[in-house]
Amino acid sequence: MKRPILIHPDPRLKKAAPPVEDISDELRKLADDMLETMYDAPGIGLAAPQVGVSTRLITLDCVKEEGAAPRPLVMFNPRVIAASDERSTYEEGCLSIPDQYAEVERPAEVTVEWLDRDGTLQTEDFDGLWATCVQHEIDHLDGKLFIDYLKPLKRQMITRKMLKLKKERARAAG
Numbered sequence: 001m002k003r004p005i006l007i008h009p010d011p012r013l014k015k016a017a018p019p020v021e022d023i024s025d026e027l028r029k030l031a032d033d034m035l036e037t038m039y040d041a042p043g044i045g046l047a048a049p050q051v052g053v054s055t056r057l058i059t060l061d062c063v064k065e066e067g068a069a070p071r072p073l074v075m076f077n078p079r080v081i082a083a084s085d086e087r088s089t090y091e092e093g094c095l096s097i098p099d100q101y102a103e104v105e106r107p108a109e110v111t112v113e114w115l116d117r118d119g120t121l122q123t124e125d126f127d128g129l130w131a132t133c134v135q136h137e138i139d140h141l142d143g144k145l146f147i148d149y150l151k152p153l154k155r156q157m158i159t160r161k162m163l164k165l166k167k168e169r170a171r172a173a174g
């Protein structure tokens with residue numbers, strides 16, 4: 001089941017989410033819904049707070065090559081346990097900030113630890129787009145958006161555009 005994605009600014013996007021203590025069927029269902037919502041958008045990553053659920057769960061799939069097999073990842077309590085000194089810059093976007101893109105610099109490689117949907121601890125090194133995406137999604141769990149890395153003026157400009165978009169959408173919805 002697809003879920004509505006919250007649009008910035010929204011206080012629920014600014015709140016740090018508490019850790020998952022028990023991976024219940026309900027949370028696995030939420031993960032499935034998030035994957036469906038993410039692929040439909042389309043997007044390469046989604047965090048539970050973006051669908052209004054304050055819990056440490058993210059989904060991602062950064063496979064871009066045409067015809068390549070998808071790699072849906074579900075991460076409960078994801079944590080960056082090591083980051084490279086080397087940094088890389090990507091033009092980032094966010095499903096909660098539609099049609100706005102800006103360059104953000106982050107560590108080029110990260111080691112991430114998480115619990116999979118069976119509660120098994122997984123560890124993996126990510127680089128390239130995967131590294132950017134997983135850091136962007138983990139930021140959401142701490143109430144942080146990619147625009148928080150930008151200069152205040154640019155951030156305010158984007159926020160004003162989003163307020164306008166939300167107003168238009170509310171009007172369209174009657």
Ligand SMILES: [Zn+2]
Nearest residue numbers: 093094095096
């Ligand atoms: Zn995002």
